[in-house]
Amino acid sequence: MGSEGWAAAGGSVTATAALLLLLSALSLLLLVVRQLLKQRRPAGFPPGPAGLPLVGNIHSLAAEQPHVYMRRQSQLHGQIFSLDLGGISAIVLNGYDTIKECLVQQSEVFADRPSLPLFKKLTKMGGLLNSRYGRGWTEHRKLAVTSFRTFGYGQKAFESKISEESVIFLEAIDTYKGKPFDMKYLITNAVSNISNLIIFGERFTYEDTEFQHMIDIFSENIELAASASAFLYNAFPWIGVLPFGKHQQLFKNAAEVYTFLLHLIQRFSQNRTPQSPRHFIDAYLDEVAKNKNDPESTFSMENLIFSVGELMIAGTETTTNVLRWAVLFMALYPNIQGQVHKEIDTVIGPNRTPSLEEKCKMPYTEAVLHEILRFCNVAPLGIFHATSKDTVVRGYSIPQGTTVITNLYSVHFDEKYWNNPEMFCPERFLDSSGQFIKKEAFVPFSLGRRHCLGEQLARMEMFLFFTSLLQRFHLHFPSGLIPDLKPKLGMTLQPHPYLICAERRL
Numbered sequence: 001m002g003s004e005g006w007a008a009a010g011g012s013v014t015a016t017a018a019l020l021l022l023l024s025a026l027s028l029l030l031l032v033v034r035q036l037l038k039q040r041r042p043a044g045f046p047p048g049p050a051g052l053p054l055v056g057n058i059h060s061l062a063a064e065q066p067h068v069y070m071r072r073q074s075q076l077h078g079q080i081f082s083l084d085l086g087g088i089s090a091i092v093l094n095g096y097d098t099i100k101e102c103l104v105q106q107s108e109v110f111a112d113r114p115s116l117p118l119f120k121k122l123t124k125m126g127g128l129l130n131s132r133y134g135r136g137w138t139e140h141r142k143l144a145v146t147s148f149r150t151f152g153y154g155q156k157a158f159e160s161k162i163s164e165e166s167v168i169f170l171e172a173i174d175t176y177k178g179k180p181f182d183m184k185y186l187i188t189n190a191v192s193n194i195s196n197l198i199i200f201g202e203r204f205t206y207e208d209t210e211f212q213h214m215i216d217i218f219s220e221n222i223e224l225a226a227s228a229s230a231f232l233y234n235a236f237p238w239i240g241v242l243p244f245g246k247h248q249q250l251f252k253n254a255a256e257v258y259t260f261l262l263h264l265i266q267r268f269s270q271n272r273t274p275q276s277p278r279h280f281i282d283a284y285l286d287e288v289a290k291n292k293n294d295p296e297s298t299f300s301m302e303n304l305i306f307s308v309g310e311l312m313i314a315g316t317e318t319t320t321n322v323l324r325w326a327v328l329f330m331a332l333y334p335n336i337q338g339q340v341h342k343e344i345d346t347v348i349g350p351n352r353t354p355s356l357e358e359k360c361k362m363p364y365t366e367a368v369l370h371e372i373l374r375f376c377n378v379a380p381l382g383i384f385h386a387t388s389k390d391t392v393v394r395g396y397s398i399p400q401g402t403t404v405i406t407n408l409y410s411v412h413f414d415e416k417y418w419n420n421p422e423m424f425c426p427e428r429f430l431d432s433s434g435q436f437i438k439k440e441a442f443v444p445f446s447l448g449r450r451h452c453l454g455e456q457l458a459r460m461e462m463f464l465f466f467t468s469l470l471q472r473f474h475l476h477f478p479s480g481l482i483p484d485l486k487p488k489l490g491m492t493l494q495p496h497p498y499l500i501c502a503e504r505r506l
């Protein structure tokens, strides 16, 4: 080719490159404009803090504990305010009156879950906990509630199964002979075994490292779900193609958990007799068989895996964290621990196994557990809701499909309902004669149609494990090692790892 030819070819390459550059710039501009349009507050929407272009308020949520940030914003913008989660419109409900008004008085409207890309990717909005409000949720919730009754707390023998687990739990603690250790793993094992009895009909040994690993990575996902990466993934799902970032860890963990759960389901459904369920999995498979000719049925193998995972982690993560906070607070406040010891010694004595029948005779212990639930807020933002229809709350227009965040933490620190909420004080749950009193603005299990379905089970577990533990042990920190009281960042609040000494009292 002569020099003119080269020049002509060079010119056409430059023109093509320039055209490509222009097209890319135009596409980027279009994406930015689309994102900025998505970020506009809908008409009549509640006010809220100003956000940054593109990411909205995501950066503020990542900078500190989201529930604390939200409570502070509610003091500036009112009990209902809005957030922009990078083009996803959300409202935050704060204080008891507002949350009750929405979740109870407009229970149907507020019973949906948001179809955020992260949940869509992880559970395809199926299963139970993340499922949209509709037939799928109704079918799965009904089956879970019935199974929890039939194979769990509805059985007279179930309480003794929790007591048997307590004995194994206490024996395992005894092996440390009062030396410092982290009780997290033993509590997790003991607590998850109670749900395991209902879901699989069996407990797992404390040496089952495969099962423990599964719980570990599942809880890691709960932590990752509150990370900036997760919020960014919801706003810009295309970042899923990037090979790095916390969202990739989240997907990897989820895939590993689901494979493990499938194996467990296959193992525990062997030798099943149809219509004679032994546990939740059998009961679920009966529903799959019963509805096999109904194309609309939501019972499927995939939804079984999601439901088993959700029931396991919802039951384990929360109850474990309550008990971990309870142990920490007992060591932090030896006088409160002393009063619980005194009540146990008077009502149960040193030799009898604690039973639920004694609960009504132990108002102080009940008050301590309630104050732990109030003060520690293991699920500070509950689980995100969404509106199933357009609605109006306190004059604000909330369109269908809006993400709704229930700041349960703000209810437990609502000054209208609690005196000195920043103080840890079990006595607030006692009347002047020392009897236990219920408080209206006590909502650790949330309210309305989606309220926690494991509340009854959790209450049984907390009481029986806590009283058994304190009946046998005196808890204290290794000298000089008072742990950090600030919770770890995550969708659930848990203490940072800490060491405890459990010395035998008897």
Ligand code: HEM
Binding pocket: 128, 129, 130, 141, 195, 310, 311, 312, 314, 315, 316, 318, 319, 322, 378, 379, 382, 383, 384, 406, 444, 445, 446, 447, 449, 450, 451, 452, 453, 454, 455, 457, 458
């Ligand atoms: C102290 C322990 C527990 C606490 C504080 C707790 C708290 C909560 C909260 C705040 C919600 C969100 C409700 C909403 O969306 O408004 C929830 C939902 C749920 N919890 Fe619990 N929970 C506990 C124990 C359990 C246990 C033991 C189980 C079962 C084994 C369980 C199963 C569930 C399920 C399945 C949902 C979703 C309900 C639905 O979407 O319909 N939870 N829980």
